[in-house]
Amino acid sequence: AQSVTQPDIHITVSEGASLELRCNYSYGATPYLFWYVQSPGQGLQLLLKYFSGDTLVQGIKGFEAEFKRSQSSFNLRKPSVHWSDAAEYFCAVGSPSNTGKLIFGQGTTLQVKP
Amino acid sequence: DTEVTQTPKHLVMGMTNKKSLKCEQHMGHRAMYWYKQKAKKPPELMFVYSYEKLSINESVPSRFSPECPNSSLLNLHLHALQPEDSALYLCASSQREGDGTQYFGPGTRLLVL
Numbered sequence: 001a002q003s004v005t006q007p008d009i010h011i012t013v014s015e016g017a018s019l020e021l022r023c024n025y026s027y028g029a030t031p032y033l034f035w036y037v038q039s040p041g042q043g044l045q046l047l048l049k050y051f052s053g054d055t056l057v058q059g060i061k062g063f064e065a066e067f068k069r070s071q072s073s074f075n076l077r078k079p080s081v082h083w084s085d086a087a088e089y090f091c092a093v094g095s096p097s098n099t100g101k102l103i104f105g106q107g108t109t110l111q112v113k114p
Numbered sequence: 115d116t117e118v119t120q121t122p123k124h125l126v127m128g129m130t131n132k133k134s135l136k137c138e139q140h141m142g143h144r145a146m147y148w149y150k151q152k153a154k155k156p157p158e159l160m161f162v163y164s165y166e167k168l169s170i171n172e173s174v175p176s177r178f179s180p181e182c183p184n185s186s187l188l189n190l191h192l193h194a195l196q197p198e199d200s201a202l203y204l205c206a207s208s209q210r211e212g213d214g215t216q217y218f219g220p221g222t223r224l225l226v227l
């Protein structure tokens with residue numbers, strides 16, 4: 001079955017510290033991979049996406065993610081976290097063979113300590 | 115411009131009311147989506163429209179009725195809802211169905227009393 005796992009429900013980091021959010025997927029075909037961020041009461045904003053090519057993807061707000069096929073992972077990283085990064089982060093997978101359906105992970109809540 | 119707009123931002127309705135949610139995009143996208151999101155949960159797909167035709171209905175109860183009058187506009191008509199339908203309703207669009215990148219609106223926060 002197709003699934004996305006975000007192992008960390010809640011992460012707390014200090015402002016200025018580095019961040020890594022984990023995402024593992026189970027998908028039969030070559031997936032499209034996404035990271036979205038959602039601030040409280042807001043919609044989802046696309047941070048970055050991977051379709052093919054270079055496995056290290058740069059996104060907005062200083063985020064990057066690395067696709068590792070051997071580990072079925074697409075972890076999100078940021079070298080220095082800002083207080084405004086506190087939000088909910090969702091990893092998602094999709095595929096042209098699966099029409100428009102995105103499969104989301106359960107999300108990781110990021111808290112930033114001053 | 116990657117903006118999807120949704121109105122209203124907030125909606126309170128009784129179980130006998132009829133209301134509608136509206137979603138609009140002007141990016142020339144031909145696929146539009148409705149999602150339901152409960153607190154602390156990921157979005158759940160409800161409907162997909164492709165070229166103004168309903169492509170996917172994820173077994174959504176008939177008290178939710180989608181409509182796509184044109185390529186820029188998507189409505190969700192609500193009737194006889196239940197309190198458990200209270201949630202954030204998100205609209206999204208993409209260039210084509212299945213082409214990957216979906217852009218989300220800010221959502222409508224619905225409370226059913």
